[in-house]
Amino acid sequence: MKITIVGTGYVGLVTGATFAEIGHHVLCVDNNADKIRQLNDLEIPIYEDGLEELVVRNFNNGRLKFSTSIKEGTKFAEVIFIAVGTPPGYRGEANMSYVEKVGREVANNMSSYRLLVEKSTVIVRTSEQLAGTMSKYLKSDIPFEIASNPEFLREGAAIHDAFNPDRIVVGVESEKAAKLLREVYEPIISRSGCEYLEMNIASAELTKHACNSFLAMKISFINAVSRICELTGANIDQVAHGMGLDKRIGPSFLKAGVGYGGSCFPKDVDAFVRMSIEHGYNLDLIKEVQRINIDQREHLMRKLQKELWVVEEKTIAVIGLAFKPGTDDIREAPALYFVPELLSRQAILRLWDPVATNNFRRTYPNLNYCDSIIDCATGADAMLVLTDWPEIQGLDLAQLKTVMKCPIVIDGRNVFSPAQMKRHGFIYDSIGRPTVKN
Template sequence: MKIAVAGTGYVGLVTGVCLAENGHSVTCVDIDDDKVALMKAGISPIYEPGLEEIMIKNMKRLNFTTDYKRAYKDADVIFIGVGTPEKKDGSANLRFVYGVAEQIAKSIENDCVVVVKSTVPIGTNDKIEDMIRENLAHDVNVYVASNPEFLAQGTAVRDTLYASRIVIGVEEEIAGNVLKEVYRNFDAPIVVTNRKSAEMIKYASNDFLALKISFINEIGNLCEIIGANIEDVALGMGYDGRIGNRFLNAGIGYGGSCFPKDTKALHWLANFHDYELKTVKAAIDVNENQKLKLIKKSRKYFDSFKGLNVAVLGLTFKPGTDDLREAPTLVNIPIMLEDGANVRAWDPVGIENFKKIHPIGIDYCYSIEETLKDADICFIFTEWDEVKELDLSKYRELMRNPVVLDGRNCYDLVSAKKANITYDSIGREAINSLEASLV
C-alpha cells in the first residue's frame, strides 16, 4: 500500500519505518528541513535501538519530505503520528493533530483512510473526521480510524514489529478492512472496536501501568519503615498470574512522554465530565512525591548540598533512550544546584539533550569514574547497564565519601555491604558504612 505518515517523532518515525519493513511504500512527513535531510541520509533524528538499521535497510521503500501536499494527495492510508503535549491544566494539546487534519483535507485527491496514531482524548477521532469532511478540497471519500500505539522508548521497534496487540477503532467496515490489510504481515492479535473504545484502550492501558508503578512505590516506601524488602515482596506478588511481575520494580517514579501525560489527560477529561478518577489522581500525586525520594534520603547524611561534590549517574527517564521528558533529574538537579552543590553528571546518550536545558552549572562527564572522582554523594537516577555492572569497590576507591543513593535498586544489598559503602535504595534496608552521621 501507499502510506503517508505525518510526524517523525517516536510514534511517527517508528511506525513509518516498521510499515516499510513489512513491505509498504511509506512517505514520512515533517516540517523540519534539517530533520528530513538527516533521515534521507539514513540517520535517525532520535535515539532508538535498532531504528536506524531498519531505516537504512528499507530506504528503497522509505521517502522523507516536507511536501505534505504531494505525500497526502494519492496515499491509500495516512497515519497521524504527531505529538499531543500536555497543557498547563493537564489536558492534551491537540493543535498539531488538528493542523495535520486540515492539511489532509486540503490535499487528498483520492479516497483514503486517515489513521490517528497519536494518543488523543476520547472523542477526538470524531472531531477529526468532521473537520476533514467539512474542509475537503476534492470530492473524495475519507474514513477516520483510531489505531493507538503501545510502544515504549528503548524498545519501540520491537514493540511495533512484534506488538502485543493491534487495536483498530472504526465506524465503517471498509476502514477496518483497509487497516487489516495494512497489518497483514504483522504477527499480532487484532482487536477491532469502535473509535471511542480504541481511544479509551490506550489511556486505560497506560494509566493502569502507571497505577501499578505508583502502587509498588508506595508499598516500597512502607517496606522501608517496617523493615520489609520490596524486592522480595514484588517477587512473591509477581508469581500470581493475576498480578504478573512486570512494572513491579520500585524506584523514584515513572517519566517519559506517555505515563505522566496520559494520566493527567484522562484525569482532566474525567473532571471535564464532572467525574473524578480517584485512583488515577492518586497515581499522579504519588509519582510527583516519589521523584524527590532521594533528595529526602540525602538529608540523613548531609544537612545541605552547599559545597558538596555531587555525582549524578543517569539523566534520562529510563535506559535505552535519550528522552528526558518527565525525568526525575529535571526536578532533582535544580534543587542541588540551588542549594550550592557542585554537580557532575554522566549519561551514555542523554548529555547533549540535558545540555540544552542546563548548558551551564553542571560538569558533564563521559565516564562513570570521572563522575565519581572526589564526590561526597552519588545519586543513581537511571539504571543503565554501565551502572549496574560497575564494580562497587569503585565507589569507595574514587569517592571522598562513599554515600550512594540509588533510585533504581541497581545493586543487591549483600554486595553493597561487602563493598563497605553507604548504600540507600528504595524499599530496602539502608546500608550505612559510616559510624556516625556526616552532619
C-alpha cells in the same frame, strides 16, 4: 501498499521504518525541516536500538522516503497515519493542536478518499472533532474516514515491539477502513501471531489511556508499598517478588523506584484524569497515582539531604539522564527534577548518561558531563542513581569507593543490593529496602 505517516518522531519513524521493512512503500512527513534533512542524509535523530539499520536498509531500497510536504504526503497514499505529538496543554489536558492541524492540512490537499488513522495518543472522541474539522476545511464533498490505531511500543524496545506487539488495536467504523488497516498489518499479524482487535473508535482511543494509567497505577502502587516497607523493616524486592508470582498480578511494572517519567505516562495520566472530569466522572484513584509519583522523587531528595545534611558545595554524581534505559529521551525524566533542584541548593553537579547527554545539554549547556560512571563519581560527595542503565551493573565497586570523596550512594532504581554495598563499605540508601550505614 502505500502509506503516509505524518510526524516523524519516536513513534512515526519507528512505525514508518517497520512498515517499509514488511514491504509497504512509506512516506514519512515532518514539518521540522532539520529532522527531514538529517533523515535524508541518513542521520538518525533519535537513539533506538536497531532503528538505524532498518531506516538505512529501507531508504536505500526505495521503500522509505522522507519529506516536509504534507501536500506530497496527502497525494502519496490513501492511508495516512497521524503520529504527531500530543503534549500537555496549559491545564494538563492533551494539547490536540498538532493533530487538528494535520486534519486541516490533509483536508486542504486531498482530492479523493483518504483514511486518517490516529496513531498519536488522543483523548476519547477525538475522531469526532477531527472529522468535524476535516469537513469544514474540505474544498468539496470528498469522502474521508477516521480510524484509531493507538501505539503501545516501549521506547528502548520499540523495534522489537513494532514487530512483536502484544496485540494490535484498531478502531474502525466501516468495512472499507477495516479492510485497509487489515492490509497494513497483515504481514505483522502473520509473522508475530499477535491478536488483532477491531473495536469502535471510542473504545480504541480509550484503551490507550486506560493502559497507560493502569501501568502508572502499578508503579505508584509498588512505590506506596515500598514506603511501608521502609517504615516496617520489610524489603520491597521480596514483597514485589511474592506479589509478581501471582498470575493475576504478574511481575512487570512492580519495580519500586524514583517514579515514572517519560513522554507518555505523566501526560497521558493527566489527560485521562481531565478527560474523565469533563465527561462527568472524577478519577480520584488516578489523581492519587500522580500524587504518589511526585512524592516519590521528593522522598529520594530527602534521603540525599539526610545523608549529606547540607547539600550546598557538595559534589553530586548524577547517574542517568534519560527517563529510562535504552533511549535518549529525557522528556519528564527524573533528572529534570533533580538537576534544577540540586543547582538551586548550590550543589556542584557531575552528570553521566551513555546516550542522553546531547539532549540534556540543550537545556543545561554549561554543566559538567562525564564520559564514564567512574569519571563522574570521581571526587563526589554522593552518587545519585536515576536511570537503571545496564552499565551500572558492571561497575567495579571497589574502584568506585576509592574514587569518591565520600562513599554515599542514593539509589533511585535499586540497581545495587544492600548486602553488596555493605560488603564494599558504602553508605547506601535505596527504595523500600534497609539502609546500609557502615
